[in-house]
Amino acid sequence: MYTELRETATxxxxxxxREHTVYRERGGGVVIRGEHVERWISLAPTGGRNQARLRAGRLLDGGTTAPARSEVVVDLSVGTAELAAVCRRLLADVAAAETRPSRARTERPAKDRGRGRPKGEGKAPRPRKSRHTSLGSWVVLICVAGVVGLWAYSVFGTSGY
Structure with missing residues (x-):
């Protein structure tokens, strides 16, 4: 089945x-990567005769793959043109999913603020406090000053200067 998937994927x-990479994935399927379009397509065996699970997703920064946005089972006996049409539809679904605003990013009406969301979400950012020297830093500075003072006393205090 892998050789048939590999040939079909190629x-x-x-x-x-025009620019693509075809490689085998861990589960026995084949992945087609289009780096220039930041998309990937996967063909994996389904267990059915002459069928494959076709998935599509996008590539993230650094070359990692995002989870599949669309998935469909196809019959491999159809021609390459029909498979390409299915792939284009899946890729269009991936592109459409990117342009839709996420629910987490949409603004809620003013009357609904403060209810039904995780702590800290939707609140105005806290103003940054100016940085002050902490108590631990003061203790270190006093200890260093004490050591320098003791050294100065031992050198200059006992010699009669």
Whole structure:
């Protein structure tokens, strides 16, 4: 099954993107990476005869893959053009998911603020306090000054200067 997936993925990658990388994933499937479009497509065996699970997602900064945004089971006996059409639809779903605002980022009405959200979410940021020297820093400074004072007393206090 892997060789069939690999051949199908290689043909599919050539139709979808000029620049691509095809490699095997841990689960026995095949991944097509399009670095220039920041997207990936995965073909994995489903257990059914001549079927594959097709997933699509985006690539994150640093080259890691984000979880799949879309998934569908396809019949591999259809032609490459039909598979490419399914892939394009999945990639369009991934792109649409990126443009939709997340619920966490949308602003709630003023009357709803303060209810039903985790602590700290939606509050105005606290003003930064100016930095002051902490008690521990003062203790260290006093100890250093004491050591310097003792050294100065031992050197200059006993010699008669």
């Amino acid at each position: 043909e599919l990658a050539g139709v979808l993107w």
